[in-house]
Amino acid sequence: MRSRAQVHFGVFFQGVNHTTIWSDPASGSQIDFETFRRMITTAERGLFDAFFLGEGLRLREQDGKILDLDIAGRPDAIAQLSALAGITEHIGLVATQNTTYNEPGDLARRLAGLDILSDGRAGWNAVTTDNAWTGENFRRGGFLDHELRYERAGQFIRTARAIWDSWADDTNAPRHVDVSTSQFDISLDATLPRSPQGHPVIFQAGDSPTGRDFAAANADVIFSGHGTHFDDALAFANDIRARLLAAGRPADDIKILPGTQIVLAEKASEVEDKRRWVLDGQYTGQTALSLVGQVWGRDLSDLDPDGPLPADDPVPAPISVTRGAARDGKDPIAIAKDWRALAEAKNLSLREVVIETSARSGFVGTPGQVADELARWVRAGATDGFNISPYIVPGGLDEIVDWLVPELQERGAYRTEYTSTTLRGHLGLREPLTRRQNTETDGSAAG
């Protein structure tokens, strides 16, 4: 039990899927700077650790056509966060950036630039992709073998750290960086010194055993998918702690911040209505048909969302028809079977099945109820905090900051002012991994 543990909040500005409701009058432009200014200003007022941006490398498609039901269009993460750095003072700025369709010499430099301009508030959510479909927008083109994605990602992060660390604290004479690995052949002089936090904080989201080991070896923070069920979150956290120890790191060396949704109502009697209202906005009839169409592998937009699921089985497609969606890789026939059983057992319509199976429950309740629950999770060591995805952008953070944060503060479970100026400091992280030992970390170690 960590009775004094504090809840850490980040806001994940994802935007481009059905969980962000665009049909509400409070929903602002998905791209205008004012939307981002308002979100980050609110988050900073709420003493959040970090503001996250996702990454877009190709617009999502379904059945070979651009998906038109969800919000689409987003800024380049680093350029946007740099602009936001210019109008904020404390909050961390985390950019999701791919290790497959970037090169370390360039990306390490851009992340370090954000870190310097923000006085040590930058973070990098390092993600991997292996599909050739995304590669169609890039010079390297095609495909990275699935097994190679973590190999490349590991080499990428080690190379980035070698670049960031090549400039020692007390000198203006950085070491030359030479990296020669299976994925990279690079020789450069870094153009930036260390920032007040050493170098950017590294976030990682992989969940497979390989992904977890990768995080235990490389990450400072895990942006996990285990934010709905307490037991599941605790098991995940314990697993990560074990892997950290195995990797020779202290058990608390990684902060775990699961993504979640928080729905608040001022009175207990209003909670269920609010929950239902959010789900209705997220799962419109058309969205439900689209999600079922992803499983069945064909266009079902002519069906009645309030009618039954399709009677026939999905036809397995040789490649996934929906690009950039969550269900990639799961067996559609098994999903369909589960869904039909659920529909029969509870007498549910197609849309109700989608809501029942897809909805992220996250946390729902009055501010006091949710504050109790979040504090319990963090004090029990199931997480260190939460990455909140607001269901309405930009106004969806207001209730969290105005209602929930004060409740957490009353419980002694949330900071009442920023006590650090860097992202690493907000999160209570140790020095960057590469800066703790006395061992030389030169570029050639980046194998």
Place this chain on the structure above:
Amino acid sequence: MSVFALGIELDGEGSHPAAWRRAHHPPSESLSGRTLAQKVRAAENAGFTLATFDDSIVPPHAGLRARVDAVNRASFVAAATSTIGLVPVVETTYAEPFHTSSQLATLDYTSRGRGGWIAARVADPAAARAWGRTALTDGADLDREQRDSITVVRDLWDSWEDDAVVRDYASGRFLDRDKLHYVDFEGETFTVKGPAIVPRPPQGQLVVLGTEADRELVDVVLVNEPDRDAAVDAASRSDGLTFIEIAVTLDTPGTSATERLAALNQYERAKSSRLEYAGPATGFAELLTELAAHTDGVRLFPTVIDEDLPVLARYVLPALFKSGVAHRPVPGSSLRGNLGLARPANRHARV
């Protein structure tokens, strides 16, 4: 000429390699956001139409090894300024055009339509090693990457029509997918599928600057000639907009421009292939007034920003505004607007 645009290069501490010795802040502050914002605000306040930010993945030179990339610098000041155009250098030889397009379109959103782009070739093989790519040193290869990169970046900026977001409650559609377009670009060394991930930028197309060799592809040709007459000739040859580049050193209170240059050259000599001016503010205002008859603007390279910018702000620009040779940019208007360029229709738009 209806427009005479005043541009200023704000990379580092000035165009002289020893400029950092004369900066008005400690070296530890040279990279900070505060120092950067102070310089850009001073230029905006003085009435400059645009600020440019040089860049390379390779350290600038032996005396100054540190530099934040230009897109980050332009972006950092975007929301904290209101009228000045923000124009980073982004190279075309090794960078990913898809990322370049997204970064610059984002700058145009954060600056509310004040973004530009100096598209630059990189001949230094050290840049290829830093990128981990095969070095291109042949002029034809550099020209090809420049052409293909500018072309596909422009294609991507037009890949969303302005009214592609429909938010149609009845049909549940956020987008009209008929107003999004694959670019299907096939160059010699790369292909790009599209559409862009960022919707069409506020200016439609950002202002693109390049060299005379790029004149078919760019909005503004930068003229880099050491001789005044040659610069004027080059400016007159071009159909589109031209800016003459000038390295400028001005008299400061108590010290002449010549003395200032001599002192800096003791440390390291400046190398410039541009038109140069060293002397009093009045003479510089006269030179700019003459040039205004032949070119659409200038890009000034102050020798030491902290010393020359205050003189430009106090004496040179006010003289040009007073005589009507140049005008302050209008708050709230786009960089295109301040250069007299129309907002281009989208190539896919049905009239």
